[in-house]
Amino acid sequence: MFGFLKDKLKGVLSKFTKKVEEEAPEEKVAVEKSVVPPEKPVEKKVEKQVKKVEAEKPKPVKKVERKPEPRVERPKVEVAPEVPKVEVQVPKVVEKPVEKGFFAKLKDAVVGESKPEVKVEQPVEEKGFFQKITETITTKRISAEKFDELFWDLELALLENNVAVEVIEKIKSDLKSQLVDKPIPRGQIDETIANSLHKSIEDLFGIPGIDLLEKARQKKPFVICFVGVNGSGKTTSIAKVAKYLQNNGLSVVLAAADTFRAAAIDQLQLHADKLGVKLIRQDYGSDPAAVAFDAIKHAEANRKDVVLIDTAGRLHSNTNLMDEMKKIMRVAKPDLKIFVGESITGNDCVEQAKQFNAAVGIDGIILAKADVDEKGGAAISVSYVTQKPILFLGIGQEYEDLQEFDKERLLASIGL
Known part of the structure; x- marks a missing residue:
């Protein structure tokens, strides 16, 4: 996962460090140290x-x-x-x-x-309890012009790995403020640059997360609606979330509100049978908002904990289908709206999340197919661009292959 990005960053940081050591001017700095007499x-x-x-x-x-x-x-x-x-x-x-x-x-x-x-x-x-001694340290100092020249390689690597332009600008600004015209001790250049990049990328995930289990236990039934484009992995992700909730002692009802795509209802029925949960469905071409309404009423009558609503995949540019989705939201009044996107689509995934957020106001994100994403651009960018947290990563085809998002694990996977 994210192996290509990891290798690229490693190569670029090494090149960045080497150029700083070779081309940045040296300075001798006298540093005062306090020591015990x-x-x-x-x-x-x-x-x-x-x-x-x-x-x-x-x-x-x-x-x-x-x-x-x-x-x-x-x-x-x-x-x-x-x-x-x-x-x-x-x-x-x-x-x-x-x-x-x-x-x-x-x-x-x-x-x-x-x-x-x-x-x-x-x-x-003697100057009291502490005394001062001076030590001469050789440092390197990077000018703004030199930094722009050196950052170009890193910028290309990030663009090549589908990192959003907004994120690249943020990383550039952070590194510039921490490195330009600051004395960097010789021998610590590599560590200083890597630490600065680590902190900058870590700050991309500063949005508070959502504890799905805690929220689901606060209200019965807790209604979650899943949105996204065609083929993004919504239906499979819904089945994985259902299994995750079951494993934590919560009962689930599924709603087949994708009445548009051929075989969508049958696919969800197959998952419902395997998981042993109830599926509320109607015929193809039915009103999806009505299906969502029926599922919520069933959950209330049978005291089920969570309702998971599957919706038809649609492009954000399709006005009629987006209006239909807004109707589902008005009727179902979901407690959580989750966007499901394909991690491997990179900037497309980020743009789709932005558009769905503008249309219906998403609350969180699931990135499907993250296990086969070698670039990692969507995982790094989507949360910062939408200001919404990533809840889960889909890392396989089994029901158990749903990983709670952990920024430290992501940073480790790209070598930072």
């Missing part, structure tokens, strides 16, 4: 070094104590005046890392020896 750490190190010296050279230490070995009467406190002598030797011990223990060597191998600690040895004026 070195006095306390030094005292600890002194104590540790004294202990090491005592452990490694027990004989000289005994000589310092002079004669009797068991004489504990004199606490070591009296040797305290001699500590300054030890302190004088400590810097030499720090400069020559004599014998490091196993864990010290392991730490150095994994983490690397910290150079800023060496700088702390320099005399620094």
Whole structure:
């Protein structure tokens, strides 16, 4: 799923990073860092070094104590005046890392020896609890002109993967505000650009989601109407949603309000039989609004939880059929209007969702056939363009193949 887009983004980001590293001018920036004064750490190190010296050279230490070995009467406190002598030797011990223990060597191998600690040895004026040291960092800075030139490759990749123009403009604006004329530390260019792109795409899904199960339990019967163009996968998606609701303890009634397409009623009857749910139907050519009305009345009489209304597929440009749909909405008064679109149709799917939203005011989106969509443009764009949440992704032909939409999973699938 979305493999082609993932590969394209990976290639473009790599190229983007390489060009920034090669062509963007370098700058030396002095950065001030707040650090804890070195006095306390030094005292600890002194104590540790004294202990090491005592452990490694027990004989000289005994000589310092002079004669009797068991004489504990004199606490070591009296040797305290001699500590300054030890302190004088400590810097030499720090400069020559004599014998490091196993864990010290392991730490150095994994983490690397910290150079800023060496700088702390320099005399620094005390400024309260924290002190400041300066460190020179090499950074890259991207100009607005250079950014436009570099973004062109990314823009082409997004267009090639059916990402909507509105979304591309939003991504460009976000990246520009985060990267242009901002010092980017050398060695962190790839990470900075990838993080900026991740945040920009993540913000596309900022619309609050809909908890279908919670809403369905708040009202009985809860009426959902499905809309979309011909062949978008509405009928199969309705069957999957019915199964999803059944799995969560809710009873369902189906309404065959697609009285226009040949075999549409028979197809839905087949799903109803397999799922063991009631289908309310009339003859072909009947008024679809009447079918929806009958289904709601049946659900009220039999205390069913949810009514799922299938409608005829229609193009948004067909005025008569769109008027018919508006009539269904007036009669059925659905609690939720869900647009079902084919993920693989890319920008067409986004445009259809916009038009249906303008005509009847959709509440949420199901993207069918997402499992065979290698580009992912519709999944990235449709929610941002319509300002409606994606509820589910259709990822197969089985009833269980309905995946609740998760933006983190989508971002991971495109490598971000």
